[in-house]
Amino acid sequence: MARVDEILSLLKKLNFSKTEAAVYVDLLKNSSLNGYQIAKNLNISRSSVYSALDNLYKKGVVFLLPGDSQIYKAEDPSVLTNKMKDEFVEAADLLEIKLQQLKTTDSEERYLNIEGYNNVVAKVKELLLIAKKEVYINTDFDLQIFSKEFIELQKRSVRIIIFSFSKVNGENLPVEIYKHDDYNCFGKQTRIMLVVDCKKTLVADKGPNREEFLGTFTENALLTAVVSEHIHNDIYLLKLKKIYKKNLINKDIKLNTMFENR
Template identity: 45%
Template sequence: MVNIIINTLSKFGFTEIESKVYYELIKNPNSNGSQIAKILNLPRTSVYSALDKLLKKGCVFLLAENDSNKYIALESSKLLKKLKKEYMEGIELLNDEFKKISINDENNQYININGEEIFFEKIREMIKNAKEEIYINTNFDLNLFEKEFLELKKKKIRIILFTFEDIDYSHLGIEVFSKKFTGKCRDDYKRMMIVIDMKEACIGEKGRNKELIGSFTKNRLLIDIVTEHIHHDIYLTNLSNFYNIDMNKIKINTKHENLFN
């Protein structure tokens, strides 16, 4: 119990000796510095220094009825009320001052994300913040975000998905543009690209037995690149379907293309 009190008081600006002296005065009021030092087995100079600081903090009081310099502690309930008031005033002051800071977004343009749980939590946060449109390219199951998408469906926020899978997400309010993939498909490979309101983007990938690694950004260039990538996939798919084009005939024989042959 003693250690808990001392350790907790240290979080409110009390030194270890100040905490011990205050605790001792709670147990044994009307004590002087020499008596406290003897009980705590501490140097008298350290104890009197702590008493002086506690006096200035209003946590102990010097009795005026005699010349023996005896002290009493502020009642614990009043101390807690005092600390709570000071703590809340400090929080309010910091809140006001932080609002005055002009944040440079460049410092937070790229945030690396490691781990599936953290990545998906970031995606959920982004989806919740959407106000206008969402663009997605993924082969992850979007039912993972069912709750968030259903909320956007109520708000009539447009959600556009390009995928190489034949899948229906109409129950989530998602417009699906799909192109059946004819090359070699790696079932163990998962990826996601998502853009929210043309203001922020997140990309991530996961291979077999590998941790999901991603990156979140508000960088204008990367947002444009991901957005254009998703749009061009949809444009090519629509052109292919409309004109019945064999997409193999427009390939340009690159290393990237050969990965899927």
């Protein structure tokens, strides 16, 4: 037979007060009782017992027998525990939905700054591992740094698309690479742009007058779309250059802006 103190402890973990747990157990042991009898058995005040009975009755843990004698009976343990399980699962499912709504609302407005090369790499690895469908990357980083993450994504059939101006090493990596093979950029590791499932984005770089890496991570829909478009357009231009054997962005196409002339 289970020890009473162990049962009382378990009931308290399920949101029973100390008195409510004791009253329910006493009713189970004695079939049916009134408040006076329970108070006498437990050696506690009748007011405490009646307060506990009222709470238990409202929660469906005990019920009154027909008549005017205020005789209480405990709900069958199997019925009670199954009911509590169902209520917990329903509440947990609803809570998850509400918390996700809060998270989405909050994250849309936030930009998280990241400082330092190691921190940028760690965040990129973290984001890669939560990808479900597609990853877009523009970088001159050594891709082998992320080999473990790329292989894990391959197992989950996640598509990985990479663009680079540099001659990056994608040997034995399950990725699609589009690159210019510019040896002047090789081995420099100056920037990375990442988009995960068109929902999350990270951009980071090391400026010409700044040795330390600085980056930003966000779930902002606009910035995520801008970075996605940027990576796609880089790949489109590279493919057009290969098809027509020349750079199609000539003086007739350019706008003569500060950006172009920097």
